[in-house]
Every structure is written in C-alpha cells, then in structure tokens.
Amino acid sequence: MKSIKENIEQLRDTIRYHDRKYYVENNPEITDYEYDQLVKELQQFEKTYPHLIVPDSPTQRVGGEPLTQFSTVEHKIPMLSIDNTYSDNELEEFDQRIKRMAGIDGHRNIEYVVELKIDGVAIALWYEKGLFVRGATRGDGFKGDDVTANLRTIHQIPLKLQPAEKQQIPSAIEIRGEIYLSNKEFQRLNEEREEAGESQFANPRNAAAGTLKLLDPRVTAKRHLRVFAYAIGYLEDFELETHMKCLELIRGFGLPVNPHTRLCESIGEAIQYCNEWGKKRNDLDYMIDGIVIKVNSLSLHEQLGATSKAPRWVISYKYQPEQAVTKIEEIVAQVGKTGTITPVANLSPVLLAGTMVSRATLHNFEEISRKDIRMGDPVVVQKAGEIIPQVVSVVKEKRNGTERIFQEPTVCPECKSAVRREGVYLRCHNPFCHAQAKRRIQYFASRHAMDIEGFGPALVDQLVDKGFLKDYADIYCLKHPDLENLERMGKKSSSNLIRAIEESKQRNLERLICALGIHNVGVHTAEVLSEHFDSLDALAHATQEKLEGIYEIGPVVARSIIEFFHDRHTQSIIEKLKTAGVNTRKQTIPASEKNSKISGKSFVITGTLQKYPRKEAEMIIKHQGGRILSQVSKKTDYLVVGEDPGAKLDKARELHVQILDEEAFEKMIK
Structure with a gap:
C-alpha cells in the first residue's frame, strides 16, 4: 500500500504530465474540469499534510503575498544583444x-x-x-x-x-x-x-x-x-x-x-x-x-x-513594420458599455497590412495632447502589433494651417451628463445613458455571446432611440410590429430576426454568462464558470471564497461577479430574462447528437471558411463531441482548411495529419 507521501508525489507527477500536454504540446488529454479536480485534490492533501509541501509542487506557482521590489541577479554568462x-x-x-x-x-x-x-x-x-x-x-x-x-x-x-x-x-x-x-x-x-x-x-x-x-x-x-x-x-x-x-x-x-x-x-x-x-x-x-x-x-x-x-x-x-500616411478627417468621442469615453480618429481610408483602415483608436485624451494630434492632420498609421490600427505620429511638415485642435469633452457626447476624469480616462456615470445601453445590448447579441443573427449596431441604435429597448432583456419582448416599420426592415427581415431571438433562448449557460457583460468576465472566464456552476442562480449566490477556490478565478474577478449579481438593476434584468424563457441552466450534449466521426477527435481550423464563421464551425465540432485545439501537433486528428491557410497547413503535412477542405468538413458534420 502506498504511503501518503507517495500518493501526493504521484498526483503531482500526473498534474505535471497534463501541464506539459496542455501548455507545451497543445494536446490536452483531459478536460479543464478534470484538471481542476486533480489540482483541488492535491490542494486538499497539502492542506491536510502541510509538512509535505515542496517548492516544485504545481500548487506553488502563485505566491500568497505581493512583492515589495525586485532584487538584482547577475548572469553567470552575459546575455548579449544581437546585431x-x-x-x-x-x-x-x-x-x-x-x-x-x-x-x-x-x-x-x-x-x-x-x-x-x-x-x-x-x-x-x-x-x-x-x-x-x-x-x-x-x-x-x-x-x-x-x-x-x-x-x-x-x-x-x-x-x-x-x-x-x-x-x-x-x-x-x-x-x-x-x-x-x-x-x-x-x-x-x-x-x-x-x-x-x-x-x-x-x-x-x-x-x-x-x-x-x-x-x-x-x-x-x-x-x-x-x-x-x-x-x-x-x-x-x-x-x-x-x-x-x-x-x-x-x-x-x-x-x-x-x-x-x-x-x-x-x-x-x-x-x-x-x-x-x-x-x-x-x-x-x-x-x-x-x-x-x-x-x-x-x-x-x-x-x-x-x-x-x-x-x-x-x-x-x-522586418520593417508596415506603415501608411493618411489624413485624420475628424476625431470623435466614443462611449463604451461601462461609460469610458475614448477618442477615435476617422481616417481617409488607406490599405495597411492587407486590410483597408478607416478608423484608429487614440487611446485617451492625454495621448492626443502628447502627440499634438489635430483634426485634418496628415499622420503615419500602423497596426499595433500588426493588430490594432493606431496613429504613430503627425507629419507636421505637411500641415497647411487648416488643422483644428480637438476640444476634450466636458459632458458625455451621448446623454450630455457631466463626465468625471479617472486617471487618463473620462467616464460617464449616468446608468441610463443610451450609448452605454447600446454597447451592452450589442455585446449581448454578438457572435461570441448570445449570437443573435441580424442584431447589428444600426438596428440596436434604432431600437434604443425609439424606446423599444432599455436593456438587453428587452430584446425578448420585441414583437413583429416593433420591427417592421424600422429602416431596412420588412416582414421577412423581422420574421427572421424574431426567429433568431427565439433560438438564442436556448444558448448554453457559458454564452449567457459571457453576454451579461460582467466586468472582468470574458469568453474564457465564462466557460470556466459554467464548468463549476450548473445554473445562473448558483453562480449568483456564490460566495467570494467559493469563487476564489476555482482555478483561474482570483479576488478581483470574484468581487466583480458578486457586485454584479448584488446590483438591484441587474437582478431585475435577470428576472426579465427568466420570464422570457431564456435558458439559465447548463446543458449537456445528448449521446444521440454526438457524431461518431467527430466525437473524441481533435480539430484545428485554419484559413477562412466560406460557409461557416470560425466560431460557428468550432461550436458545431464541440456540439458533436469533438475538441478544438489552437495548434497542430502529432495528436491532431484533422486540420480543417479554408482560404489562405498559412503555416498550420505546412505543419499538418509535415506530421501527416489528415487535411479536410470545407466540402469534406461539411460532409463530416452532416
């Protein structure tokens, strides 16, 4: 019979093995929930037998107290630069x-x-x-x-x-x-x-x-x-x-x-x-x-x-970063779903890193002042990390005298309430600000949240401005007459939208948690929470201690969740969602819906699919019992290839991974 010490070390080795499979080889063999249970078991052992805790235990990755400063280390062999x-x-x-x-x-x-x-x-x-x-x-x-x-x-x-x-x-x-x-x-x-x-x-x-x-x-x-x-x-x-x-x-x-x-x-x-x-x-x-x-x-x-x-x-x-010169046509103040006001530059459209760019964030109002950015300025733009368009600098020698200084707003550009400076940001604290409501509703209906097809920004603007929507729960109160007389909406469009709204009521719990717009809770954290709570009510009543006991949920996220569900306005919105019949419980995949060709198999998707947006293709695979991986490895079963596949296709060929074009993928999922 093994001793307690041997059992603990064996458990540590098991966790280390799965760490390597997940974080190094991109080839997990167990679910996140199963991994969390192993970590919890080890934590319980070490709590019972603290004298057996060792520095290299997987539980010892994060220290208990913040540091006060960093000490200096002298390198045994110098780390020189590279020409x-x-x-x-x-x-x-x-x-x-x-x-x-x-x-x-x-x-x-x-x-x-x-x-x-x-x-x-x-x-x-x-x-x-x-x-x-x-x-x-x-x-x-x-x-x-x-x-x-x-x-x-x-x-x-x-x-x-x-x-x-x-x-x-x-x-x-x-x-x-x-x-x-x-x-x-x-x-x-x-x-x-x-x-x-x-x-x-x-x-x-x-x-x-x-x-x-x-x-x-x-x-x-x-x-x-x-x-x-x-x-x-x-x-x-x-x-x-x-x-x-x-x-x-x-x-x-x-x-x-x-x-x-x-x-x-x-x-x-x-x-x-x-x-x-x-x-x-x-x-x-x-x-x-x-x-x-x-x-x-x-x-x-x-x-x-x-x-x-x-x-x-x-x-x-x-490699030289790709840059382009264009003109700032105007600077506008944009209100986010939490009331943060961000300056955005509307640009003369310019091709940059393969896409046409017409807007660039200016981050905050101090950034405008520091770089002396004005409306009408000729500017150099590039994508920050090849991702986010940003203004690098002003080409001041090309100014012609018509440029205009942008005045920092003193009131919210949407609701006209007084704004408050918080650090480098301005914020509107009016809870009934229409701009914030619009952003929250757009987020709720977005593809990675409740995924209501056809519920775009232009439609949201009309519905909020006309008083049909005050919050995202009102989406489920919309009727055909509310929609038919809106711009670019007719009987067919409104029928399709009502159908999409009705279908969204059955989304999984993880999507609803994400859609609620809880501060510090995005797609991944919502997935983590849905693995540990079988209903929205269970999450709403979770204590700080219980939340912090979940791997990847710390005190800041836990506090955001508790504050969100204790807010009276939030509670009334959730009651409206329940009354409308929105699913608030975790759903499991029935065995009858699993696809034998997909169930238990690992998939990587690369390139652009014509019939399926990436997220939709991933959802189909998951719903039929498959797994989605981010990188190709020896354990990948299939690589699904769209247009412009990139380096993952080369890796799949090198490892002899089976490659599916979109037509073959469609046959498999059907």
Missing part, C-alpha cells in the same frame, strides 16, 4: 565574414539554425538538479531583475524538469527564452483595461514586459503569459556539439521550443526561409519582428567569440 540586418545582401556578407574569421573556404556551406524572433521579453531560467530555482530578465545583459515569482505562474515553465526515461538531469542549467503574449490575449487584456478606464498597452511586447514586472504574481497569473525557449546559456554534465542538439535537450526537458525552427544547410536556404516568413508572419497568433540566424556548430561559436555587445555567430534579420 541586426534588414537585407539579403547583409546576410550574405555575414556568411562570408564568418568564413573569413573561421578560416573556412568561401565556397563551403555553413549550417545555420533559423528561428522566429519572438517580439517579447528575454529571460534566463536557472535550474539546479532539475528544480527551478530562479528566473531573471535580461536587464543590461550582465544584471537583470529577479522575476521568479511571476515566471512561476507560467505553466509552460516546469517547476521541475521532466526528462524522458533514462535522460540525465544536469547539476545546473540556464535556459534562455522569450516571454510573450498571444495576439488573442493582448486584445482581451486591452479590452479589459479599456472597460476599467485604464490606459491600453501599445503592443504585445509592452504588455508582456509590463506584466512580467508586476509586483503581485496573482495578477500576472491572470494574463496568461507564454514562453518559447531558444538557447542554453550555461550547462553542467553535458557535452553538446550543435545548437540544434541544445534545442532538442530543452524540448526533452519539457519546455516549448518554437515549432518553426529550421536547420538550413546554407545561407541561401536561410535567406529563403526569412523571405517566406516575411509573407506568413501575420498568420501567427503571436508577434515576430524578424528572424534569428545562428551558426549551428558550438565549436564555431567558441572560435568566433563575441564583441563587447554581441556574439559574432548570430545575426537578426528584421
């Missing part, structure tokens, strides 16, 4: 320079390892006898900040190295990597900050850097930082000959290495790979600002050495 280049010719010169310095015949080829240059924050992870001891930022290259507490919140970083069977663990190893935020998480974080009246991050790199330097690891944990390991800075007990062997060792220890890393036999092949990614980089869910080219041979690394600033055996091929 940059912006042209193919300079890469060829780099290759020739390497050969001259190493005494290699100019006609012989050198092997290079080519890696995507992740636009994030460089860090060094120090392990002793397999245990994560500390992690530090690059800093000035010689000394950095000790951010161990924040790095421990990143599930991709193992607290204990997980080598393959019979694999030796080094006495000491420093693994270097890049901390980053996915584009999806960056957008979610900025949306939350906007709703909270906080300044938005300019790009994912700034967001990752700011998150890594938070003094409270509990807040860091909610931002879902990620990591790609790319080098070994220091190593004991091992003799390795190539950089590729280093990456294989890192991957074998359980850290993620970027899957697009390639060994190239010559500089020509490396240049070709750089140019390929110049066209494909927007397909990724994270930002890259170039490609890193490294000599593969470690003996050549030693022979070539380094300057005082950078190693001679590596170079970075940088």
